[in-house]
Amino acid sequence: MKIKNIITVFLLALILGVFCIFAILKPQTRFSDSERRYLEKFPELSIKTVLSGEFMKEFEGYTLDQFPLRDIFRGIKAFSEQNIFLKKDNNKVFKAKGHLSKIEYPLNENMIDNAVDKFNKINDKFLDVSDNIYFSLIPDKNYFLATDSGYLHIDYNQMSEYMKNKLPYMEHIDLKENLSIEDYYYTDTHWKQENLIDVARIFADKLNIEIPSHYTENQLTEPFYGVYCGQYALPVRSDTITYLTNDIINEFKVTNINDLGKPEEGVVYDLTKAKSKDPYEIFLSGAKAVQIIENPTVANDRELIVFRDSFGASLLPLIAQGYSKTTLIDIRYVYSDAIGYFVNFKDADVLFLYSSIVLNNSSSFR
Amino acid sequence: MLFSSIPFLYYFLPIVLLLYFITPKALKNTLLMLASFLFYAWGEPRYVLIMFIAVIASYILGLLTENENHSGRRKLWLTLSLLVGFGMLCYFKYVDFFITNFNAITGLSIPLLEIALPIGISFYTFQLTSYNIDVYRGDTKAQRNFINLAAYISFFPQLIAGPIVRYTDIETQLKYRTHSFEKAAYGIRRFIIGLSKKILIANALGELCDIFKSSNDKSILFFWLYAIAFTLHIYFDFSGYSDMAIGLGSIFGFKFMENFNYPYISRSITEFWRRWHISLGSWFRDYVYIPLGGNRVNNIKFIRNIFVVWMFTGFWHGAAWNFIIWGLYFAVLLLLEKFVLKKFLDKHRIVSHIYVLFLVMISFVLFNAADIKEALVYVGGLFGYGAHTFVSAEFYYYLRSYAIVIFVAIIGSTPLPKKLISRITAAEHVEPIFLAILLIMCTAYLIDGSFNPFLYFRF
Numbered sequence: 031m032k033i034k035n036i037i038t039v040f041l042l043a044l045i046l047g048v049f050c051i052f053a054i055l056k057p058q059t060r061f062s063d064s065e066r067r068y069l070e071k072f073p074e075l076s077i078k079t080v081l082s083g084e085f086m087k088e089f090e091g092y093t094l095d096q097f098p099l100r101d102i103f104r105g106i107k108a109f110s111e112q113n114i115f116l117k118k119d120n121n122k123v124f125k126a127k128g129h130l131s132k133i134e135y136p137l138n139e140n141m142i143d144n145a146v147d148k149f150n151k152i153n154d155k156f157l158d159v160s161d162n163i164y165f166s167l168i169p170d171k172n173y174f175l176a177t178d179s180g181y182l183h184i185d186y187n188q189m190s191e192y193m194k195n196k197l198p199y200m201e202h203i204d205l206k207e208n209l210s211i212e213d214y215y216y217t218d219t220h221w222k223q224e225n226l227i228d229v230a231r232i233f234a235d236k237l238n239i240e241i242p243s244h245y246t247e248n249q250l251t252e253p254f255y256g257v258y259c260g261q262y263a264l265p266v267r268s269d270t271i272t273y274l275t276n277d278i279i280n281e282f283k284v285t286n287i288n289d290l291g292k293p294e295e296g297v298v299y300d301l302t303k304a305k306s307k308d309p310y311e312i313f314l315s316g317a318k319a320v321q322i323i324e325n326p327t328v329a330n331d332r333e334l335i336v337f338r339d340s341f342g343a344s345l346l347p348l349i350a351q352g353y354s355k356t357t358l359i360d361i362r363y364v365y366s367d368a369i370g371y372f373v374n375f376k377d378a379d380v381l382f383l384y385s386s387i388v389l390n391n392s393s394s395f396r
Numbered sequence: 397m398l399f400s401s402i403p404f405l406y407y408f409l410p411i412v413l414l415l416y417f418i419t420p421k422a423l424k425n426t427l428l429m430l431a432s433f434l435f436y437a438w439g440e441p442r443y444v445l446i447m448f449i450a451v452i453a454s455y456i457l458g459l460l461t462e463n464e465n466h467s468g469r470r471k472l473w474l475t476l477s478l479l480v481g482f483g484m485l486c487y488f489k490y491v492d493f494f495i496t497n498f499n500a501i502t503g504l505s506i507p508l509l510e511i512a513l514p515i516g517i518s519f520y521t522f523q524l525t526s527y528n529i530d531v532y533r534g535d536t537k538a539q540r541n542f543i544n545l546a547a548y549i550s551f552f553p554q555l556i557a558g559p560i561v562r563y564t565d566i567e568t569q570l571k572y573r574t575h576s577f578e579k580a581a582y583g584i585r586r587f588i589i590g591l592s593k594k595i596l597i598a599n600a601l602g603e604l605c606d607i608f609k610s611s612n613d614k615s616i617l618f619f620w621l622y623a624i625a626f627t628l629h630i631y632f633d634f635s636g637y638s639d640m641a642i643g644l645g646s647i648f649g650f651k652f653m654e655n656f657n658y659p660y661i662s663r664s665i666t667e668f669w670r671r672w673h674i675s676l677g678s679w680f681r682d683y684v685y686i687p688l689g690g691n692r693v694n695n696i697k698f699i700r701n702i703f704v705v706w707m708f709t710g711f712w713h714g715a716a717w718n719f720i721i722w723g724l725y726f727a728v729l730l731l732l733e734k735f736v737l738k739k740f741l742d743k744h745r746i747v748s749h750i751y752v753l754f755l756v757m758i759s760f761v762l763f764n765a766a767d768i769k770e771a772l773v774y775v776g777g778l779f780g781y782g783a784h785t786f787v788s789a790e791f792y793y794y795l796r797s798y799a800i801v802i803f804v805a806i807i808g809s810t811p812l813p814k815k816l817i818s819r820i821t822a823a824e825h826v827e828p829i830f831l832a833i834l835l836i837m838c839t840a841y842l843i844d845g846s847f848n849p850f851l852y853f854r855f
Contacts, residue, residue: 035581038828042584043413045835051409053402086397086438093402097843106840115804118797123846136612182793228733261845 059096061326064104064260066307067206069095078165101263108263118181123261126179130217130258130266131171135182137189138390139317145392146196149382152337152366153199156375164236165200167193168341168385171219174211189386201381203236205229215269218256220310223344224272232347237379239332239352243272250304250312257308271309272298273344274310278327278351287320287372296321298347313343319364323347330354333378337361339388346383362394399587399640402842408435416648417575425547425570428648432550436516439556443514446484451546454524455539459530462538470532476844477528481521488513493715516556518712522679527563529683536564544553544570553644553751557637559655559675566650573649583646588831588838591641593632595838597808599845600801601629604794605764615788619777621795626764627757628805631660634673653678655814660756660809663748665729668756676712680705703727713748713763718771722763729755 031339062069073088075080080086097103111120113299118124122133149165157163171185176183186206213225224247236242253268284296296315303311317340326387334353336342338360357373364372397404412431419427437444457477473607485492492508499506527545530536540546548570553621554561577660607613608622638655645652659671671679681690688701703724733741758775765771776782807813820826 032578032581034825034827035577037825038581038584038831039577041828041832042588042835043410045832046406046410046413049406049839081441083439083441086403086441090401092402093407096841097402097406097839100843103840103843106837107844110837110840114800115596116800118793126627180793180796182512182789 049098052216053093053096056098058098062095062100062260063307064101064263066257066260091342104263104336110342112264120263121261123258123260124179124181125266126175126181127211128216128267129171129175129211129214130256130262130275131175131181132172132183132219132258132261133176133182134172134387135392137184139192141390141392142189142192143196145384145389145395146193148361148366148392148395149197149337152361152369155367156370156373157380158375160225161375162237162379163200163382164203164380165193165197165382166205166233166384167389168221168383169206169209170216170385170387171211172296173212173386174207174209184365184386184390186386189389193389197382201236203232205232208232214385215254215310217262217269218254218260218310219258219385220256220341221344222272223274223313223348226345226348227274230345233345233349233381234352237334237352237381238348239349241348241351242278245276245279247272248299250301250309252304252309254309256310271304271312273312274348275299279347281325281327282347282350283324283326284314285322285324286315286318287322289319291371298323310340310344314347314358315342316343317360317363318358319360320369321358323350323358325354325356328352328354333357334381335359335373335375335378336381336383338381338383339385341385342383359396362388363396365396397435399637399644400591400599400838400842401439404598405591405839405842408438412592413647425541426543427553429543429547429550432547432552432555435551435552436555440514446514447520448546449551450480450484450521450524451549452542453477453547455542455545458528458538458545459540461528461531467765474528474532478525481525481528485517485521487511488517490711490715519558519560520555521562522560522676523549525562526679526683530562530564536567539563539567539570539760551645551650552640553648553650554652557634557641558673559638559641559652560679561652561675562679565653569650575649579646579649583643583648585827585831586643586646588643588834590636590641590643591637591838592834593808593843595640595845596834597711597801597805598629598632598636600798601625601805604798604801605629607794611790613790614777614786615785615791616777616780617783617787618791618794619774621791621798622774623757623761623778624802625798627660627753627760628802628809630735630760630764631656631809632805658809658811660753661749661811662752663745664733664738665726665752665755668732669726669730676709676780678757680709684708699731702731706730716767718762718765718768721768721771722759725759 040110058071059069061067070088070091072092075085079088079117105382111117124131124133154165165188167190170184172181173186175181186370190202190204209221210226215222227243227245230241231243242395250271250273253269255266255268255385256309259266273286279298282298284298285293286296288294296318298314300314300315301312303309303316308316310316323346328351332353334349334356336346336356336358338346338358339362342358346356357378359373361369397408399405408431412427415431416424416427433444433448436447454477457480458475461473461477464473474780487520488511495506495508498504505711514701527536527539527548531538539548548561548563548566551561604625605622608618608625611618635656642652642654653675655673655675657671657674659668662668662671685701685705688704689697690701693701706723706727708723709718709726710719710721713719713722741751758778761774761778762771763776773782777784817830820830
């Protein structure tokens with residue numbers, strides 16, 4: 031009897047046995063910090079769920095989510111994909127020029143048309159031809175990252191042209207010349223507020239408002255691991271979140287409209303979010319359907335209404351300095367038909383500010 | 397339940413192995429039968445009863461056939477057993493195909509039954525019918541112990557995707573089989589190699605095929621990349637499953653026939669089919685081709701026999717015309733080789749390899765199409781039909797991203813790695829560590845992956 035055979039049997043039996051016992055006895059984990067999602071729980075066991083096959087299907091998901099040392103195994107897979115099979119991406123997430131990013135491809139005309147359709151309906155229902163209506167497409171970081179690194183990416187210029195053709199009544203504000211990859215976090219999809227002063231100035235010029243050039247930079251002490259960290263599954267360097275303040279921003283009064291349509295007091299920088307799953311949410315407290323920023327320091331009566339996604343949360347406090355009132359609307363969280371209850375469009379400037387990623391996945395627009 | 401799944405690897409398998417080895421010898425087959433029914437019920441809770449009824453019918457009809465001396469009644473029992481087996485197969489797998497074609501010919505609108513296909517039905521019905529035919533022919537005794545017959549049919553390692561194990565091959569093993577570290581280690585080795593072929597290679601290539609299919613940027617070179625990827629994918633997927641089945645069988649003390657023998661090193665299509673899905677080929681040879689007269693008939697009948705066997709082989713793979721055409725495509729090639737090409741292929745070594753790979757690749761593009769229309773589009777795409785560009789950004793990207801997987805798969809479909817690994821692992825401790833690393837890697841891919849279907853489950 032070869033010793034090799036005995037070692038083979040015992041070693042493999044040990045691996046199967048140990049993980050079997052470990053998997054059965056391990057307490058359930060509720061939330062995955064690295065993946066920013068709730069994990070599958072043990073499914074309901076009944077005759078009905080067994081006979082329908084529902085239990086078995088959900089049990090498979092449960093075993094995958096609750097497997098012992100799950101994050102280490104995900105790291106092993108990512109390492110193997112990157113270093114053994116030399117795959118360009120792992121679950122579409124890749125690292126290039128020190129940045130993590132995710133492949134967003136191809137350009138999805140159906141989704142873009144869906145967004146255009148929503149914008150047109152808003153225009154038809156609430157806006158007048160005399161209103162100042164602006165549109166700005168925020169390039170996702172792949173525009174700066176993927177071309178040189180050989181990754182598939184959405185053609186930002188093509189999307190931008192498409193939007194210009196589909197929304198001819200809006201004035202289009204081009205941002206790409208004033209942005210570079212350095213303006214985005216290494217580990218996250220979003221841009222850095224401290225690098226957006228020039229971008230804010232472009233808007234100020236177009237919207238004909240005055241905004242200051244001087245800010246105080248404040249840094250969060252907690253390291254920021256962005257949305258791609260967990261998906262990448264390998265160790266990466268952290269980012270730092272910096273937020274800008276000055277005498278005007280410090281005077282802002284923020285009101286969030288809650289799910290019941292009731293106003294609640296908000297803040298520009300919600301520092302309680304610094305230790306949350308997504309510290310980028312310090313900017314205007316993260317996802318909110320409707321928010322109002324009132325600026326008591328400005329003498330004019332001008333109002334800005336912005337339809338926006340999460341990119342707007344870090345940029346808009348800078349632009350809001352030029353208006354007495356800025357209303358932020360995220361139609362992923364509020365029905366666009368219902369916004370008339372919260373917003374008066376009369377004499378307001380209207381800005382549609384969206385990233386190319388969100389427009390390319392606009393199915394959540396309501 | 398999939399072999400390449402966490403519930404199988406880390407729940408079902410360790411528990412069944414533990415119970416199996418502590419169970420007394422007399423009850424081992426009972427345990428295997430119960431475990432196998434659980435294994436099947438996990439994926440098909442409603443259809444486990446169908447399989448159970450089929451086994452009972454086969455068992456009773458086998459006994460009736462053996463105990464009957466009157467040749468007419470023996471034929472009757474055999475016919476009944478074939479009706480049960482093939483009737484089930486026809487009902488679950490082919491009835492909608494027949495209705496669709498009947499509607500097309502007559503202009504009627506008979507509604508389709510839309511019955512879900514019980515997984516593995518093509519495999520276990522072939523095992524059942526071969527058992528009853530063998531009993532009828534007197535090649536084997538009918539199994540008097542129901543547990544043993546049920547354990548043979550339902551034995552989970554080969555239940556849902558083969559190899560198609562003949563009863564005559566494991567009749568003795570059902571009663572008398574031995575267990576040893578050598579057999580267990582061999583089984584573990586085969587199982588983990590098969591698991592790795594499936595998870596590390598086949599799944600990656602399958603992903604690439606899916607990416608191609610959903611792409612709006614198909615270029616001629618992307619069609620070729622897809623054809624190469626799918627040709628490798630189907631081999632690693634199916635041979636990986638067979639390796640796992642053979643390995644598991646060995647751990648439980650059984651010896652199954654080999655199902656693949658490096659088919660892509662063949663120098664003719666005839667040789668390819670001696671190396672590809674061997675258990676299916678030998679089933680059709682023994683139960684269809686030879687009863688029709690095989691090659692010991694005149695040329696006209698020989699040609700008929702080849703066409704009949706290959707039409708059924710194609711049809712066995714799926715209830716669609718592209719599978720029938722796929723089978724007939726091989727019939728034509730086999731006849732061409734027999735009457736025209738054999739000498740040429742024998743003389744030209746490199747040309748014969750290219751010839752086989754090219755024709756097999758085309759066949760699998762045909763095979764993987766959803767229907768005839770898609771098959772024509774995909775085969776046409778390879779040769780520039782359909783206004784496709786020659787090259788595209790997606791082709792470049794995915795070629796670069798999957799180059800290593802494709803390279804490993806090409807090398808892995810030859811005997812080279814086996815020789816290499818046996819040299820590397822000649823040292824006592826290297827092989828177990830190598831296998832452990834592979835198992836850990838496979839586990840990691842399962843935990844983080846989403847692409848994991850087995851192609852042959854649909855057959």
